[in-house]
Amino acid sequence: xxxRVIPVDPFDLVVFGGTGDLARRKILPALFRRxxxxxxxxxxxIIGAARSPMDDEGYRAFVSAALEEFNPSGISDxxxxxxxxxxxxxxxxxxxxxxxxxxxxxxxxxxxxVQAFYFSVGPSLFGALAxxxxxxxxxxxxxxxxxxxxxxxxxxxxxxxxxxLAAHFDESQxxxxxxxxxxxxxxxxxxxxxxxxxxxxxxxxxxxxxxQITVAETxxxxxxxxxxxxxxxxxxMMQNHLxxxxxxxxxxxxxxxxxxxxxxxxxxxxxxxxxxxxVDLVRGQYEADEDKPDxxxxxxxxxxxxxxxxxxxxxxxxxxxxxTPFYLRTGKRLRAKVSEIAVVFKETPHSIFGPEAxxxxxxxxxxxxPNEGMDLGVTIKEPGPGxxxxxxxPLDMTFAEALGPEAEDVPDAYERLIMDVIRGNQTLFMRxxxxxxxWAWTDPIIAGWEARGDTPQAYDSGSSGPEDSLMLMHRDGxxxxxIRA
Ligand code: NAP
Numbered sequence: 001x002x003x004r005v006i007p008v009d010p011f012d013l014v015v016f017g018g019t020g021d022l023a024r025r026k027i028l029p030a031l032f033r034r035x036x037x038x039x040x041x042x043x044x045x046i047i048g049a050a051r052s053p054m055d056d057e058g059y060r061a062f063v064s065a066a067l068e069e070f071n072p073s074g075i076s077d078x079x080x081x082x083x084x085x086x087x088x089x090x091x092x093x094x095x096x097x098x099x100x101x102x103x104x105x106x107x108x109x110x111x112x113x114v115q116a117f118y119f120s121v122g123p124s125l126f127g128a129l130a131x132x133x134x135x136x137x138x139x140x141x142x143x144x145x146x147x148x149x150x151x152x153x154x155x156x157x158x159x160x161x162x163x164x165l166a167a168h169f170d171e172s173q174x175x176x177x178x179x180x181x182x183x184x185x186x187x188x189x190x191x192x193x194x195x196x197x198x199x200x201x202x203x204x205x206x207x208x209x210x211x212q213i214t215v216a217e218t219x220x221x222x223x224x225x226x227x228x229x230x231x232x233x234x235x236x237m238m239q240n241h242l243x244x245x246x247x248x249x250x251x252x253x254x255x256x257x258x259x260x261x262x263x264x265x266x267x268x269x270x271x272x273x274x275x276x277x278x279v280d281l282v283r284g285q286y287e288a289d290e291d292k293p294d295x296x297x298x299x300x301x302x303x304x305x306x307x308x309x310x311x312x313x314x315x316x317x318x319x320x321x322x323x324t325p326f327y328l329r330t331g332k333r334l335r336a337k338v339s340e341i342a343v344v345f346k347e348t349p350h351s352i353f354g355p356e357a358x359x360x361x362x363x364x365x366x367x368x369x370p371n372e373g374m375d376l377g378v379t380i381k382e383p384g385p386g387x388x389x390x391x392x393x394p395l396d397m398t399f400a401e402a403l404g405p406e407a408e409d410v411p412d413a414y415e416r417l418i419m420d421v422i423r424g425n426q427t428l429f430m431r432x433x434x435x436x437x438x439w440a441w442t443d444p445i446i447a448g449w450e451a452r453g454d455t456p457q458a459y460d461s462g463s464s465g466p467e468d469s470l471m472l473m474h475r476d477g478x479x480x481x482x483i484r485a
Pocket of ligand 1: 022049093094096120123408
């Protein structure tokens with residue numbers, strides 16, 4: 001049984017940066033899958049826009065190649081591919097020039113459809129795009145714009161970007177994407193917390209010992225070396241993706257599942273974060289593997305002090321979380337590709353089974369990848385004779401197994417988020433003040449490293465990160481969960 005497809009209003013979508021990597025790998029395949037799911041009207045326009053000179057046929061060939069590479073299972077349906085490509089066209093334009101803009105405006109004029117513009121270009125072009133959309137009459141009230149990360153590289157630049165967009169668009173028209181928020185499990189996190197009686201009463205510092213959030217990658221910086229080296233793990237991952245996960249785990253129940261109610265609660269979490277002390281921060285850089293170069297050679301700078309790994313201990317100063325630390329880590333070239341949140345509950349106040357039963361804790365693990373799902377570690381009696389020995393076993397709910405084909409059919413993050421843009425639902429998008437608050441917390445961390453001349457600690461490729469990150473938890477009498485697929 002296929003997952004239920006909820007109809008959306010007719011729409012046109014312009015992808016600025018339509019010839020770029022993100023368009024090829026994510027946006028175009030996502031649109032094709034939504035087309036196949038029947039969520040695109042027959043006359044919907046998908047328009048790629050970039051500087052490269054190309055006609056519609058040339059762009060269709062580009063899109064077709066992208067589908068072949070990034071959506072190989074879907075292209076066996078040649079009729080569907082042909083149908084989708086009929087709706088695709090291209091306009092050559094420069095974000096900063098005038099050529100091409102009138103052609104785009106003419107193509108969209110008089111259309112009775114939601115019009116969305118995906119800014120899949122570097123942030124330095126956001127202002128020019130917004131300006132041109134306005135001056136060529138494409139920034140009407142119903143228009144929506146989608147902007148990609150990075151949203152600034154510090155508080156000042158994020159404020160400037162917000163101001164640039166605000167000059168032409170209302171906040172309700174701006175969709176700042178964090179694709180982590182489009183993941184099925186992330187939304188399930190809210191369903192589990194606020195749709196069940198079981199967890200919420202325990203969701204506080206009285207019962208939760210600590211929370212761990214891990215986003216580990218096995219790949220290095222690859223071809224993105226130059227970009228990455230200007231950013232680092234703190235800006236590229238922690239300030240946005242991990243921070244968003246932290247917010248969803250820690251926020252108070254919103255009064256309703258509505259965009260501003262949810263985002264208000266997330267914002268309160270960010271604002272309640274304490275500044276992070278130097279002793280609670282660890283940075284790392286990966287070393288060479290047998291056949292793969294180290295970080296410094298990959299980015300082409302032997303003296304770079306940018307981190308490919310960061311771990312930290314965060315504290316939230318509010319009634320719910322005072323005393324419960326949040327340990328966050330993310331890095332490249334680690335042992336396995338894993339994204340998970342682990343809520344580690346406290347031990348029972350007293351063991352009636354005596355010391356031989358050992359010490360046990362319930363751990364609720366929310367896995368974003370691999371095998372999206374959750375498991376709850378519960379303590380039971382080890383089977384067999386020989387007294388009361390206890391053992392922890394998982395109550396595992398891998399979504400694909402629990403829900404069958406329906407779970408395998410769920411849209412990926414980009415599909416869901418693009419459709420939310422069309423629906424006008426901003427719940428899973430970051431609001432301007434949220435992004436600014438996240439930078440306000442991140443900036444002093446980075447400034448501290450710079451002021452101290454901090455250098456990242458080396459770690460082996462394929463490891464769990466630098467030694468000091470293990471110490472970060474050891475010294476609190478805790479330990480990280482193993483990084484394994
Ligand atoms: P990219 O491969 O470098 O593509 C950039 C696109 O922008 C190309 O289509 C380029 O085409 C177009 N472009 C550049 N200058 C232009 C101009 N003056 N006027 C009009 N079009 C122009 O970059 P990308 O990887 O797709 O990333 C796009 C944005 O998404 C960036 O902000 C990036 O940080 C963000 N992002 C990317 C990823 C990813 O996985 N790739 C993930 C998250 C966020 P022409 O050269 O033909 O003009």
